[in-house]
Amino acid sequence: GENVEQHPSTLSVQEGDSAVIKCTYSDSASNYFPWYKQELGKGPQLIIDIRSNVGEKKDQRIAVTLNKTAKHFSLHITETQPEDSAVYFCAASMNFGNEKLTFGTGTRLTIIP
Amino acid sequence: GAVVSQHPSWVICKSGTSVKIECRSLDFQATTMFWYRQFPKQSLMLMATSNEGSKATYEQGVEKDKFLINHASLTLSTLTVTSAHPEDSSFYICSARETGGNAGYTFGSGTRLTVV
Numbered sequence: 001g002e003n004v005e006q007h008p009s010t011l012s013v014q015e016g017d018s019a020v021i022k023c024t025y026s027d028s029a030s031n032y033f034p035w036y037k038q039e040l041g042k043g044p045q046l047i048i049d050i051r052s053n054v055g056e057k058k059d060q061r062i063a064v065t066l067n068k069t070a071k072h073f074s075l076h077i078t079e080t081q082p083e084d085s086a087v088y089f090c091a092a093s094m095n096f097g098n099e100k101l102t103f104g105t106g107t108r109l110t111i112i113p
Numbered sequence: 114g115a116v117v118s119q120h121p122s123w124v125i126c127k128s129g130t131s132v133k134i135e136c137r138s139l140d141f142q143a144t145t146m147f148w149y150r151q152f153p154k155q156s157l158m159l160m161a162t163s164n165e166g167s168k169a170t171y172e173q174g175v176e177k178d179k180f181l182i183n184h185a186s187l188t189l190s191t192l193t194v195t196s197a198h199p200e201d202s203s204f205y206i207c208s209a210r211e212t213g214g215n216a217g218y219t220f221g222s223g224t225r226l227t228v229v
Contacts (some may be wrong), residue, residue, distance in 0.1 A: 034217050043119070043206050043220040044157070089156060100147060101208075101218060103156045 002027045004092050006104030013080050014112050021107045023090035024072040030092040033073045034101070035064060038087045047088075048075070077109075085111045115141050117209050119221030126197055126228055134192045134224045136207030142187035143209035147218070148180075151204040163190040187212070197228040 003026040013019045025033075031052035036044035050057045050064045050073065057064050061080075066073040077084055090104040116139040126132050136146055144165050149157040161182050162170040169182035179201075181193040190209075194201055208220045 036220070041204075041223070041225070043117075043208075043223045046217045046219070049217050100159050100162060102159075105156050 002030055002092055002094065002102040004090060004102050004104045006090050006107060008107060009105065010108045010110070012110045012112055015080055015082060017080055019075075019077045019080055019084070019109055019111075021075045021088055021090070021109070022072060023074070023092075023104050024070075025092045025102075026071070027092075027094060028068075028071060029094045032093040033064070033066060034091050034093075035062075035075045036089045036091065038089060038106075044089060080111045082111050082113055085109060115209075115211060115216055115219040117207065117219045117221040119207055119224055121224060122222060123225040124227070126226070128198055128228055129196055131193055131195045132197055132226060134194075134205055134207075134226075136190045136192070136209070136221050138188045138209045138211075138219075141209075141211035143190075144187065144212040146184060146190040146207055146209040148182065148190075148192050149206045149208070151206060151223075153204075157206060160192075194226065197226070199228045202226055202228045 006023045034049035035047050037047045038044045048062050048064050050066050061078045063076040088107045091101040093099050093101050118137045118139050120135045146163040148160045150160050151157045159172050160175045163182045163184040165184045171177045184190040204223050206223045208218045210218045
C-alpha cells in the first residue's frame with residue numbers, strides 16, 4: 001500500500017518568514033495530494049490540494065508543489081503569522097474521491113512572534 | 114462549503130459500555146465516509162471505509178465486531194465502540210466527500226472518547 005513520509009516533525013519559524021514542509025510518497029499511482037491544518041482538539045481542515053496533472057498550485061500565502069518523477073510534494077507558507085501555528089498533515093490518494101487517504105506523520109509548526 | 118457534523122464532540126464512558134458517534138454530511142450526499150482514530154501527537158490512522166447500504170471495509174488490525182459501522186443513508190454514518198476499554202480512549206474523526214463532486218474530503222470536528 002501507499003506510504004507517506006513527512007519532514008520535519010517540528011518546525012519553528014520567525015513571524016513573517018517562510019515555512020516549508022516536505023512529503024514523499026511511495027506509490028506512483030497516487031494522483032491526489034491534499035494538505036491539512038489541524039488545531040488542538042479539532043478535526044483536520046483542508047488548506048490546499050493538488051492533483052497529479054498539475055505541478056504547482058497557489059492560494060494567497062499558501063502554495064503546493066508536486067514532483068511526480070521524484071514522488072514528492074511540498075507545502076510552502078509565506079509571510080507566516082501566529083495563527084499559522086498548528087499541526088500540518090500531508091496525504092495521498094490513488095483515486096481521488098473513491099479511495100482512502102494515507103496521511104503523513106505530521107509537522108508541528110510554531111510561529112515565533 | 115461542504116460541512117461534516119460529528120457528535121458528540123466528547124464523551125466519557127465506563128469500561129464495558131458502548132458509545133455511538135454520529136457523522137453527518139450537512140449539505141451534500143456522501144456514498145462513502147471514512148472513520149479515523151488519532152492518538153495524542155500522532156497521525157490519523159484509517160479504521161474503516163463506510164459505504165452507504167453495504168458493509169464497511171475495515172483496515173487490517175481493526176476489529177469489526179468491536180467498532181460497528183452503519184451507513185444507513187447518504188448523509189449519516191455511525192461508529193459504535195462496543196464494550197469499550199481504556200485503551201479505546203482516543204480522538205475519533207470522520208470524513209466525507211460529495212458523491213460525484215469535485216471537492217476534497219471534508220473532516221468532522223472529531224470526538225474525544227475517554228473510557229474510565
